[in-house]
């Protein structure tokens with residue numbers, strides 16, 4: 354009994370000091386966890402591609418993970434102010450936001466590494482192609498299966514960074530990602546997500562539930 358107590362105390366000290374971990378007690382069991390402090394650790398993070406026009410009308414496209422839907426017809430982009438994309442957003446007041454498929458992981462990652470501020474041929478070098486949106490002043494990248502065509506509504510320079518709010522004017526989807534009823538079948542997009550902790554890309558697995566239904570059984574608990 355005494356040895357067991359001593360063992361637990363030593364184990365607790367080990368976790369707390371060596372691994373900087375918590376050693377909490379719940380109904381006689383010990384729960385070990387670790388604190389990482391203030392970090393941007395959410396998983397999954399999305400991978401989206403922002404498309405804009407440079408001043409010479411060539412496209413610029415950048416990878417974005419810090420953003421997404423923020424209202425029924427709005428998206429929020431959290432951007433570093435010195436990106437070429439930001440200058441383009443200021444001058445053209447429009448952009449496209451596309452969901453890349455895993456088949457373009459190489460090109461899409463490249464577009465997240467290189468800036469049009471430094472490489473004039475950035476988009477051309479990616480090997481991707483584009484057509485002009487008929488609705489907003491921004492390019493649609495042909496290889497991306499789903500594209501939101503957006504207008505800039507607001508650029509908010511906040512103490513913690515620049516946030517761009519965009520209104521979704523239209524969602525354009527390739528025929529190849531539609532189901533028999535003409536709806537977008539997300540499984541066909543073959544999207545991938547970003548890991549903010551170790552910077553990995555992960556494919557998205559199979560469907561495992563139905564929103565607003567998977568938890569419905571628990572509604573009977575009073």
Ligand SMILES: Cc1cc2nc3c(=O)[nH]c(=O)nc-3n(C[C@H](O)[C@H](O)[C@H](O)COP(=O)(O)O)c2cc1C
Nearest residue numbers: 415416417418419432433436437438465467468469
């Ligand atoms: C996985 C990934 C996610 C990224 N997410 C963002 C983001 O959310 N916001 C941002 O400002 N930059 C982000 N970047 C960096 C830009 O894509 C990168 O700096 C790009 O070169 C900017 O291009 P531009 O200067 O031509 O606009 C991300 C890059 C990668 C690879």
